[in-house]
Amino acid sequence: MTAPFDLSDDSVVVIVGTGAGGGVLANELAQKGVSVVALEAGGRYLPEDYINDEWESFGQLAWVEPRTTSGDWRVARDFPNLPAWIVKAVGGTSIHWAGASLRIQDHEFRARTEYGNVSGANLLDWPLTRAELDPWYDKAEKKLGVTRTNDLPGLPGNNNFKVFEAGAKAIGYTQVNTGHMAINSVEYDGRMACQQTGFCFQGCKWGAKWSSAYTDIPRGEATGNLEVRANCHVLRIEHNEQGLVNAVVYSDADGNEQRQSARMVCVAGNSIESPRLLLNSASSMFPDGLANSSGQVGRNYMRHTTGSVYGVFDKPVRMWRGTVMAGIIQDEAHNDPSRGFVGGYEMETLSLGLPFMAAFLDPGGWGREFTSALDSYENMAGLWIVGEDMPQETNRVTLNTEVTDAFGMPVANVNFDDHPNDIAMRNYAYMKGMEMYDAVGATRTFPTPPYPSTHNLGTNRMSENPRDGVVNKFGQSHDIPNLYVSDGSQFTTGAAENPTLTIVALAIRQADHIAGELSKGNL
Amino acid sequence: MNSQTSREGLTRRQLLSRSAAVGASFVVGAGFVAGADAAWALETQALSPESMAALIQLARDIYPHDRIPDENYVIAVKVYDTADAAPAIEAGIAALDAVAQGRGYPSYLGTPWERDRVAILREMELSPFFQSIRGGLVTGLYNQKAVWPLFGYEGESYSEGGYLHRGFDDINWL
Ligand SMILES: Cc1cc2nc3c(=O)[nH]c(=O)nc-3n(C[C@H](O)[C@H](O)[C@H](O)COP(=O)(O)OP(=O)(O)OC[C@H]3O[C@@H](n4cnc5c(N)ncnc54)[C@H](O)[C@@H]3O)c2cc1C
Ligand code: SF4
Numbered sequence: 001m002t003a004p005f006d007l008s009d010d011s012v013v014v015i016v017g018t019g020a021g022g023g024v025l026a027n028e029l030a031q032k033g034v035s036v037v038a039l040e041a042g043g044r045y046l047p048e049d050y051i052n053d054e055w056e057s058f059g060q061l062a063w064v065e066p067r068t069t070s071g072d073w074r075v076a077r078d079f080p081n082l083p084a085w086i087v088k089a090v091g092g093t094s095i096h097w098a099g100a101s102l103r104i105q106d107h108e109f110r111a112r113t114e115y116g117n118v119s120g121a122n123l124l125d126w127p128l129t130r131a132e133l134d135p136w137y138d139k140a141e142k143k144l145g146v147t148r149t150n151d152l153p154g155l156p157g158n159n160n161f162k163v164f165e166a167g168a169k170a171i172g173y174t175q176v177n178t179g180h181m182a183i184n185s186v187e188y189d190g191r192m193a194c195q196q197t198g199f200c201f202q203g204c205k206w207g208a209k210w211s212s213a214y215t216d217i218p219r220g221e222a223t224g225n226l227e228v229r230a231n232c233h234v235l236r237i238e239h240n241e242q243g244l245v246n247a248v249v250y251s252d253a254d255g256n257e258q259r260q261s262a263r264m265v266c267v268a269g270n271s272i273e274s275p276r277l278l279l280n281s282a283s284s285m286f287p288d289g290l291a292n293s294s295g296q297v298g299r300n301y302m303r304h305t306t307g308s309v310y311g312v313f314d315k316p317v318r319m320w321r322g323t324v325m326a327g328i329i330q331d332e333a334h335n336d337p338s339r340g341f342v343g344g345y346e347m348e349t350l351s352l353g354l355p356f357m358a359a360f361l362d363p364g365g366w367g368r369e370f371t372s373a374l375d376s377y378e379n380m381a382g383l384w385i386v387g388e389d390m391p392q393e394t395n396r397v398t399l400n401t402e403v404t405d406a407f408g409m410p411v412a413n414v415n416f417d418d419h420p421n422d423i424a425m426r427n428y429a430y431m432k433g434m435e436m437y438d439a440v441g442a443t444r445t446f447p448t449p450p451y452p453s454t455h456n457l458g459t460n461r462m463s464e465n466p467r468d469g470v471v472n473k474f475g476q477s478h479d480i481p482n483l484y485v486s487d488g489s490q491f492t493t494g495a496a497e498n499p500t501l502t503i504v505a506l507a508i509r510q511a512d513h514i515a516g517e518l519s520k521g522n523l
Numbered sequence: 524m525n526s527q528t529s530r531e532g533l534t535r536r537q538l539l540s541r542s543a544a545v546g547a548s549f550v551v552g553a554g555f556v557a558g559a560d561a562a563w564a565l566e567t568q569a570l571s572p573e574s575m576a577a578l579i580q581l582a583r584d585i586y587p588h589d590r591i592p593d594e595n596y597v598i599a600v601k602v603y604d605t606a607d608a609a610p611a612i613e614a615g616i617a618a619l620d621a622v623a624q625g626r627g628y629p630s631y632l633g634t635p636w637e638r639d640r641v642a643i644l645r646e647m648e649l650s651p652f653f654q655s656i657r658g659g660l661v662t663g664l665y666n667q668k669a670v671w672p673l674f675g676y677e678g679e680s681y682s683e684g685g686y687l688h689r690g691f692d693d694i695n696w697l
Binding site for chain 1: 584585586587588590641644657661662664665666671674675676677678679680681684685686687689690691692693694696697
């Protein structure tokens with residue numbers, strides 16, 4: 001059924017990357033009869049292949065090719081070559097994700113207007129409002145089967161949630177529930193309900209959690225309009241004399257260089273690889289990289305203000321049992337500068353298995369202070385903080401010409417400094433999380449530093465004015481009309497919410513837009 | 524249990540007759556190191572038995588878990604017992620011993636109190652030697668499935684049908 005397109009077929013839309021953004025876009029376009037070639041650097045893995053073992057799964061799925069880091073963030077010290085936790089596989093990081101699916105709040109689309117001029121921050125309003133995006137949020141929630149939407153029940157609370165909920169109520173929070181999760185609480189869309197296995201980050205072996213790997217991608221392929229080429233790593237995008245993109249050059253599964261012609265190209269490689277690809281595609285016409293007349297490609301890298309709090313109790317919790325992130329507190333998600341920072345944050349349940357806990361509880365820690373914490377692993381509860389971080393021009397992805405990958409291409413360097421607003425928010429959230437656990441009897445709490453970034457955003461941001469960003473409100477680049485960005489790098493600001501529902505909503509909307517432009521003959 | 528750590532390799536009497544105790548908990552002989560209680564013994568390949576004994580102690584001092592037996596620390600550091608890795612390890616242990624001697628002890632392993640060994644390690648904490656041993660242990664020790672039950676961690680659950688009917692929400696003390 002899979003459509004085989006010719007390398008010289010210049011009528012195809014080429015999509016780079018098949019994660020949450022690219023995978024959805026590929027299917028949506030294919031459903032509308034558009035011919036699509038999706039190139040994916042990673043291999044194809046399905047639920048039967050996923051492994052209930054943290055490191056083994058990481059080795060199977062994660063992007064482990066070198067990247068470098070700089071800046072004052074602790075990740076640069078603890079994990080200098082692992083700035084981000086991203087999957088390299090058909091389905092991308094939607095295989096690893098935990099499924100928390102929230103709409104960005106209305107005011108967060110107007111961050112510059114709402115928060116004012118925050119010194120050192122490169123804030124900008126989205127060229128898009130919540131009301132404008134809502135119809136596509138509706139479609140995205142339906143596609144993902146998000147609990148607590150469309151009459152789908154919430155998930156049952158696991159042990160970790162029960163401690164979280166009790167702590168939240170004890171300190172007066174009221175907006176606490178088992179979350180809006182792209183995890184089936186009942187059978188939905190041909191996929192079964194969650195079995196509470198607790199390895200959501202390693203790929204859901206039951207298929208209860210939505211991932212483009214086993215939903216959108218096979219459905220797109222079934223139309224006959226979509227060809228997914230796995231193990232094909234795109235090296236650069238080429239353009240013609242008019243400055244329109246017309247092909248991508250990639251290394252295929254056998255390591256041979258190929259050139260796929262294209263009528264247009266959509267970049268969806270996640271917020272580190274997407275700007276890297278645009279920068280690596282520099283030419284004499286575009287010496288600073290494609291779509292970069294604003295100089296904003298790679299800049300304004302955001303990763304959410306994160307951190308975790310773990311509490312130890314005198315009795316067992318066994319937080320690893322059941323859904324990893326089905327629990328949320330939204331009382332702090334609003335903007336209230338009297339807390340000492342602008343923007344808000346969500347608190348969500350989180351658990352790690354013992355091997356990851358050893359690596360991430362206090363990276364670099366050792367001795368009895370560290371090991372006595374792990375000795376209480378069975379009695380631990382955990383939560384994750386996810387808050388809005390400030391876009392900064394100097395937080396950016398650049399090419400590191402001193403380090404090259406297996407294809408000889410410069411790798412991405414990720415430079416990140418925390419903004420004072422990020423630090424103030426994180427410290428406030430740590431105190432609240434510790435207070436919650438203390439209120440239900442924690443004997444010890446740990447304000448755990450951010451992990452390698454799971455939410456990577458902003459490096460090809462949307463802007464009304466071409467001077468301020470890389471793409472317009474449809475993800476179309478300001479400079480090159482047939483070059484689109486289709487992943488989280490489009491985000492103008494990070495907002496407090498986990499990003500994927502918005503990435504999916506934007507991808508569905510972009511597909512509608514592209515199909516319209518194609519039928520009008522504009523592309 | 525790994526083929527090179529063996530419970531039966533040497534009898535307690537053989538061990539004691541062929542070796543000298545180093546520190547409190549290790550017995551070192553020609554080409555082997557063993558637990559003082561003879562519960563395990565390891566033939567070294569490239570490292571001197573003394574260095575291997577020090578390395579095992581170092582691993583425990585970095586990540587001390589009183590419920591984890593020596594065998595698991597042995598498995599975690601045995602990867603350094605190769606011709607390639609040994610020179611750097613020998614040099615690192617020599618540096619540890621030098622710091623210990625500067626503090627009036629015969630050697631790192633001959634420093635009886637954990638408190639005092641930890642003080643030695645604090646002095647060397649930023650050295651590449653310490654950092655690479657510590658970093659290696661994060662997976663070398665904690666990713667051994669054999670130690671997981673000691674922490675209560677249950678590991679893989681898919682083959683058991685998840686926890687839906689096995690206590691995902693069985694907390695009873697809140
Ligand atoms: C452990 C974890 C938990 C998470 N939990 C949540 C959550 O609960 N809620 C939420 O909203 N988000 C969550 N996320 C984040 C979420 O996974 C990402 O936001 C989302 O997957 C990003 O989508 P994307 O399309 O931008 O990129 P990805 O999904 O990362 O897809 C990018 C794809 O592009 C491919 N690629 C890159 N470069 C090239 C190239 N040059 N050539 C070919 N292919 C290329 C990559 O291999 C990859 O497959 C989580 C992430 C992690 C790691
Ligand atoms: S807990 Fe539920 S969603 Fe998570 S991996 Fe298990 S079955 Fe899938």
